[in-house]
Amino acid sequence: MYKTIFISFLLLSCTEVKDTDYDIYISNLSIMEHKSQSIAIASSININRVLQNSDFIIIADFRELKLYLISNDGEILDSTGREGNGPGEFLAINSIRFTDKNNEILILDSKLNRLTHYEITNNMLELKDESEIQSYQSQLFLKDIYHFNDTYYGLFKSNINIEPDAEYEKLMLYSLDENLTFKNLLLEYKYDELIEMKIRGNDYFVEHPFGFNTEWIFDKSQFIISNSKELKFTYYNLKSGEFNTYEFNGVPVINNDEGILEFLEQHYGEILSFNPNIKQDLKTRSQLPYFIKFSLYNEKIVILLSNYDTKSKELVVLNTDNNTIHIINVPVDYFMHGISDDIIYGVIKDRVYNLDQIYSIFL
Incomplete structure (x- = not known):
């Protein structure tokens, strides 16, 4: 393993200026001062999900169903997990996240209907406990789970009340009791954009891979959710039950053009050919998603912008206190996978050496 340190300074963006309102707007934003670090990971480890704080990095390998505990210098400290249904084993890793404590993680395995709780102590991943999750209603699928202040919160995808021509499915946030059963419905929100697809001669609605996606985060006492059609973020306080909405209206929409479809055909041709309706939709739709993912850094929302070229990619930092905006x-x-302890952490693919790298940005 190796690591590389980069330093960026506050200056005007030097990205190539294009002729759309959106690209001109982004190219004229100030770059946020930061340092970054890149750590190459052995090719035998598949980096599917990353968690990082100031003390360590955790990698979830979905193919091998393993967890790796790694120092911030790139040293493998511990590993655990394998395929199976015994203690500390998995059939799937659907989600992995910190609890409200930075040395504890929760892993959701929907195939085993099990929630596994690990604690990181003395540079080791220690199995703390495992909880069986009930089989919920057939119309509900558990997407994510979080533990805060002695309460579990489950985020479910629902296809209830989905009409044949529906554009979206629905997400529902519940508080759960000690048996991980429903307690209170806290929030409803639209899920990813749907598109029609023919499967074995029948028409179904499936998630649109290039449509407006819905992303969410749990951050301490807050649950935050947004759909990439607009820069509007809904906050729900898990402690007080209060709602707040932050909307940033200053960024022009990403308008569709022929060059974007050409880019997607070149890089994602297999996906487009899998469902002809996707290509047809991309020929006719006017607006494309603002972002791929977002996270929270103090009072700032950090979003990974959608990009449709191989020249540049940016994070946008929205300051909800003063409505200023910068880029990284x-x-x-x-x-980007998330933010913790003033670290924006994520993964890059090294096309030359075919190695995944942990890429960390220190704010």
Whole structure:
């Protein structure tokens, strides 16, 4: 393993200026001062999900169903997990996240209907406990789970009340009791955009891979959710039950054009050919998603912008206190996974050496 340190300074963006209102707007934003670090990971480890704080990095390998505990210098400290249904084993890793404590993680395995709780102590991943999750209603699918202040919160995808021509499915946030059964419905929100697809001669609605996606985060006492059609973020306080909405109206929409479809055909041709309706939709739709993912850093919302070229990629930092906006330039193959302890962490794909890298931005 190796690591590389980069330093960026506050200056005007030097990205190539294009002729759309959106690209001109982004190119004229100030770059936020930061440092970054890249750590190459052995090719035998598949980096599907990353958690990082100031003390360590956790990698979830979905293919091997393993967890790795890694120092911030890149040293593998511990590993655990394998395929199976015994203690500390998995059939799927659907979600992994910190609890409200930075040395504890929760892993959701929907195939085993099990929630696994690990604690990181003395540079080791220690199995703390496992909880069986009930089989919920057939119309509900548990997407994510979080533990805060002695309460579990479950985020479910629902296809209830989905009409044949529906554009979206629905997300529902519940508080759960000690048996992980429903307690209170706290919030409803639209899920990813749907598109029609023919499967074995029948028409179904499936998630649109290039449509408006819904992303969410749990951050301490807050649950925050947004759909990429607009820069509007709904906050729900898990402690007080209060709602707040932050909307940033200053960024022009990403308008569709022929060059975007050409880019998607070149890089994602297999996906487009899998469902002809996707290509047809991309020929006719006017607006494309603002972002791929977002996270929270103090009073700032950090979003990974959608990009449709191989020249540049940016994080946008929205300050909800004063409505200012900055950008952080990142490698074009970078994908943000989250923020913790003033660290924006994610993964880049090294196309030369075919190695995944942990890419961390220190604010």
